[in-house]
Amino acid sequence: MSGHEGPRRDTRGIVDAPELFAHVQFRRREPAPELRPYLEHYWLIDWDLSQPYASHLVPHPSVNLVFERYAGCGDEDAGYAEVAGIGLELFTQKLEGRGRVCGVQFRPGGFRPFAPGAPVSRWTGRRLPAADVFAPPAPPAPPAPLTPPAAVLDPADEDERVAAMDAYLLALGPEPDPRADLAMALVDLVRTDRTILRVDGLARAEGVSARSLQRLFAAYVGVGPKWVILRYRIHEALERAGADPDVDWAGLAADLGYSDQAHLVRDFTATLGVPPTALGAR
Template sequence: MEVRHQDTDTRGIVDPAGLLTRVRFRRHRPAEPLRHYVEWYWLIDWDLPEPYASQIVPHPAVNLTFQWDEDEGPPYGELTGVTRSLYTRKLSGRGRVCGVKFRPGGFRPYAPAEPVSRWTDRALPAEDVFPQATGEAARTVVTPVDDRDRVAALDAFLSALAPAPDPQAALAMELVRRIRADRTVRRVGDFADAEGLSTRALQRLFSAYVGVSPKWVLLRYRIQEALDHAGTHSDTDWAALADELGYADQAHLIRDFTATVGVPPTAYAQAAAPA
């Protein structure tokens, strides 16, 4: 799959043009010692005259966010596990979010007492997992005006957690990376064999460290590629794309895309096309 610079990668965002005309969206690298487990920080600020619903086809990643809806209350922290359905976030008034996107497989060392599947499809107060994620900690992260200060606050928060090295987390992260990068990976059983694992061992590893099954990860990355393609090409050969992404046929791609995004890929592509 195509490798992109983090500032231009909008895969997973439904209608990225619509979102980016309404919010200030940035990504930043964490401090070097944190990069093994953290993919990037993402920051969003908005000041909207009318509400807007942002929709995401989530990555197989856990996110820790510090948020401030300025018209609704004080800053707070939230932990969001891997979300298997379309994620919708309603934005209104003025606000900001400072998020930590952990690498798929990279969150478990920060909360080793529970399998990552414990948090799948859940959003809960960050203090429930990290007692340090108090309202004051959230305020320290989200209130600075300068991005450098927000990034420094995120670095300080995560560095204080000091996770122990975990070889199984490293293995899980590498396996997810291979699934994402290699379109020849089409069957979980074949992938497990190629990696010297039983299918059951691979499934147990993903449940404990990623939060979802390897098959779900494979299908999710396919859908994200199809979503990105639909948003940038109005004349897609869907049968050819289905074959490229490893689907048995076009009908399977259309079914999965519609179930995930809520509309067929052709309708999405038409809506995304420039007027």
């Protein structure tokens, strides 16, 4: 597994991050040491709004476990825990009134050890009650009690919320899995190496067939390697465009390994539902 460097500080995937941070309190926190090989970070959001606000996110190739409490969300008093598989499209969440969300972002490839009974692709594009995903151990082993959502959401102290998420995940007893390690390492490579633009190039670099790579990603990441390559390039384009409204799209396309600007614009529009010019105008 790659070394752990603490929670990410970038805003990749968040559409108009400054606007989001003006409406909500957003923090990232580090999990317990035993969990860090599998997790990117915890993310915590609280809001108290006088007017509704819609947040937009281009999802990472990560599964999330989400503890949430806000109007219209399941049992609003007790809170709700759900597993959110990788989102394939732009995710929009309307926020209003008061609410709190405590989330776990797994590393791409890091979720399967917590739910080894099914390929991660089973959860892709779906949001399910956590109890439906995390099956208890088979008899005769007694199931470990899972932390109820309220234990995560109730504490005013942020450290207590983090500790409750640690307890929830540690009770699931993730087992080391070399295939998960490999999947996490490959996704890290895609994320950090701009020269990886095609699946066959990644397969050759690892000395495996493209078909073997597809099977590994379906089982442990939840989407194919081509999708991961594209999504990370769109994340970078989104971040660069957010930092510079007058970004040179032809130059950015070349930086990201696209053959021309039109190809980048096409992928960007297909992912966000709007062309880059609309984002710049907003």
